[in-house]
Amino acid sequence: MIRRLLRSLAPALLLALIAGQAWAEVTVTFYAHPGARIRGGYLLFPHAYVHAEGTVEATGEPVDWSAGFTARSPGPQLLFVRGDGVVTAPDARYVSEGQPFLTLSVDDATWYALKARADWWNSPEGSVYDLRRRNCITFIADLARVVGLRTAPEPSMKPGTFLEATAALNPHAAWREEPVVPPAPAAPPVVVAPAAEPAL
Secondary structure (H helix, E strand, O other): OHHHHHHHHHHHHHHHHHHHHHHOOEEEEEEEEOOOEEEOOEEEOOEEEEEEEEEOOOOOOEEEEEEEEEEOOOOHHHHOOOEEEEEEOOOHHHHHHOEEEEEEEEOHHHHHHHHHHHHHOOOOOOOEEEOOOEOHHHHHHHHHHHOOOOOOOOOOOOHHHHHHHHHHHOOOOEOOOOOOOOOOOOOOOOOOOOOOOOOO
């Protein structure tokens, strides 16, 4: 009886294990925000950032993390001098307004390396901001290389153009919208001809 029960449960347990492994991954997506919008009295400038979500396989820890690199004190002085930079987390609304260009799933070791590299950009050595040479795009390019992507030439001041060129170098990771499958057409109604009247 017990052996029969175990035999019937084995396929279900195997399926659950396979599904669990498939779910336990972190997906990293690189975005550009178009900017040119005013919110709260501030003009939003074009910006590049990364968003990671999923689950760490080893621990089951959920991941929902976003990061971009920007000037700690934005202002016109940055046209002429370097300043302090900071890694910040864009809010969910800001992320939802961005355009994704690249996305890929990474293993636990790569996820931890990505997070550690982002933390380095907040260190005294890494937090130098230069509007033309060391900006949000430089940050994104660095993180893209951590996850194994080739990157377009730098420096750049156009996040969308940079990420579009980088996506062209990494077709396996280029963002694709899910194809919309149209519903199957309804079958035509079956018309049954009335039976012929018997001849008299």
